[in-house]
Amino acid sequence: MQSRCNDQFIVAASSLYVHAVEDDLCAGRAELASLKQLTIVISKGYQGRLGNNIALSSAAMMYELKTNISGLSTSHALKILVNYPDKYVPDGSA
Numbered sequence: 001m002q003s004r005c006n007d008q009f010i011v012a013a014s015s016l017y018v019h020a021v022e023d024d025l026c027a028g029r030a031e032l033a034s035l036k037q038l039t040i041v042i043s044k045g046y047q048g049r050l051g052n053n054i055a056l057s058s059a060a061m062m063y064e065l066k067t068n069i070s071g072l073s074t075s076h077a078l079k080i081l082v083n084y085p086d087k088y089v090p091d092g093s094a
């Protein structure tokens with residue numbers, strides 16, 4: 001994130017993994033031009049320093065996203081990318 005401080009970042013991970021790398025994500029986020037440049041998609045509740053960057057998935061979204069619980073966060077992240085291509089993809093094509 002430090003070398004790409006003007007880019008947008010989206011992370012799909014389990015809450016357990018986010019907690020494990022929280023220090024690294026916080027350090028990277030501090031290097032970004034805006035806190036809004038980082039989105040973290042997880043499927044379970046999260047309490048921590050990255051709370052403002054969390055987009056929660058829920059089991060109720062599985063049918064709409066055509067996925068199972070294993071792929072829920074990744075499918076939710078993909079939906080975010082598709083709905084906001086100009087935010088996450090440099091040329092706007094997702």
